[in-house]
Amino acid sequence: MSNRLDRNAEFFYQISVRPPAIAGAPQPALLRPTLAEDPFNPLQYPEAGDPMAAAGHGFIARMPGVTPNPWIARRTGIPAGTLTPDSLSSRALGGARKVWSTHPPARRSATRTY
Secondary structure, three states, X not given: OOOOOOOOOEEEEOEEOOOOOOOOOOOHHHHHHHEEOOOOOOOEEOOOOOHHHHXXXXXXXEOOOOOOOOOOOOOOOOOOOEEXXXXXXXXXXXXXXXXXXXXXXXXXXXXXXX
């Protein structure tokens, strides 16, 4: 299948090798073990070493007309914030869910709220 994309198209994709046959709604947990690397695309998300990468990763495709995204690019000399994993209990969701929070580099203590 081929699709014609706009010059400014940008999208996230994953490659699944031999995914299991799943009836009904998609089940991400069953697909995670089948995710494969794209050897031709260095734009992996989340980046290797990112705590969110444990939940699986994919790749970003950017067509030639995509404007730069300076707010997501790492820059030398700019301190990075921290990404902290946690869990959130919810009766409505039927249990705990993994969540991540981002904190600025100047964060002074774990008790300070924003």
